[in-house]
Amino acid sequence: MARKINIKGVIIPNSYKWFYDWFEEDSTCPNDVEKVLNEANGEDIETYINSPGGIIDVGSEIYTMLRFYKGDVKQKIVGEACSAASVIAMARYCEMSPTALMMVHCVSSGVRGNHSDMEHMAEVLRTADEALASAYMAKTGMSKEEVLDMMEHETWLTAEQAKEKGLIDAIMFEDKTEPVPLVASTFSLPTQSQMEKVKRMIKEQTAKSESALLMAKLNFLKLKGDLKDE
Structure with missing residues (x-):
């Protein structure tokens, strides 16, 4: 069973x-993550963001830390992955809930002083933006210009949009969708769930029929006198 790491709430020192x-x-904080990684010692890891x-x-x-970890890591965005959390999501294989959101934007800070300050x-913020852009670039294959433009406009993405851009690898639960076969006709094939429902109905009816047949046999034996009620 994979070790679980919750990356929830504010990312703090x-x-x-x-x-x-x-x-x-x-x-x-980093200690939260490092503790689990050290205990796992190469075992599979799942993060929930x-x-x-x-x-x-x-x-x-x-x-x-997650990029460097020698074991398998699967990340799941279950609510939101914004700003620094979206950078963490770029570390390894990542899935996103269909109801979750991702947000990427430029680094911000507060400063006081004169115009030189x-x-x-x-300039510091622009440099930080470029440093963060490298994480998105490595994950998606997008150019630096494309990533910086996305950050500049504080981009919010649905799971579908994040997947289209390559920011995530898959949308959670999508592999459970029933396959739709291609047909060239005017009729509709039954779905898998419909067939399963009919299958259950047949089994229930068969069980009832077998029970009725058994009762009929017992009644027949009683009439013949081969079987007597005690």
Whole structure:
């Protein structure tokens, strides 16, 4: 059985973890992930992502841990994977619930100072954007320009849209859809569920028929006198 890692709530540094735990707020820090990976020691891992994002360098650290892990990792976006959480989702094979959302955008920060400070921070943010873009590029094969444009416009994606862009590998539950055979005629084939329903009805009817036949045989034996009621 695969080891489970919940990547839920805000992505935070290790030093913030006690604070979120105290208020019983969902959060994920690198130590949470590292602990499970070390205990798993190469066993299969499944991550369950539902996070609005958080501190970007923490997201990068968790992304790197998962990429570096020697065992098999399957990620599942079950709610939302926004900002730093979407970067984590790029680390390995990833599925997304049909009702989930993904959001990618540019890095943001706050700064005070003169125009030189502002210009410097703008350059830092542009550099950070390019660093994050590499995770999306590696996953999708998209160009840097395409990824940066997607980030610039704070792009929200459904599971279908994320799959089309190559940001995820599959949509959860889609392989359970009944196959639809190709036909060249004017009639409709029954679905698999319809056939299963009829099959159950036949079995139930057969069981009833066998029971009725047995009762008829017993009554016949009684009439012959071969079988007597006690």
